[in-house]
Amino acid sequence: MTQSMSSTRTRGVSQWLALTIGAVYLLVGAAGFLVTGFSGFAEHDHEQTLLGFAVNPLHNVVHLLIGVLGISLWSTIGRARTFGWLLVAGYGAAFVYGLIAVGNPEINFLNINAADNVLHALSVLAGLAIALWPQRKAEAAAY
DSSP, X not given: OOOOGGGSOOXXXXXXXXXHHHHHHHHHHHHHHHHHTTSSTTOOOTTOEETTEEOXXXXXXXXXXXXXXXXXXXXXXXXXXXXXXXXXXXXXXXXXXXXXXXXXXXXXXXXXXXXXXXXXXXXXXXXXXHHHOOOOHHHXXXX
């Protein structure tokens, strides 16, 4: 039996973006716990910030989940694109929620501030890039 050369796959831009964004969110989620600890799980406290972004333990868990998703779904173009669409939907909703919640501590259970809203909008754009990045012919043939 001979092994074909097609067994070594070429990764697409969407896949590398999904992996990179997943890894960054995983690291941010873990680093967030260094700031917040594990108490005050859904507390609104803008004094707890990581590089200017407000966080709380619940917010950190969300970042960890997004990181795990990105790392789990980068393996194929289709899965990476799914991750991209999940970013668009999830962070689109988080952006809209953040526009309302930033000025209302009673409903701001994710401890979102204006910097978070900017990052959420950028995450939507990143998700669109992952989901819609054109696939090279060599990549399409490999899958």
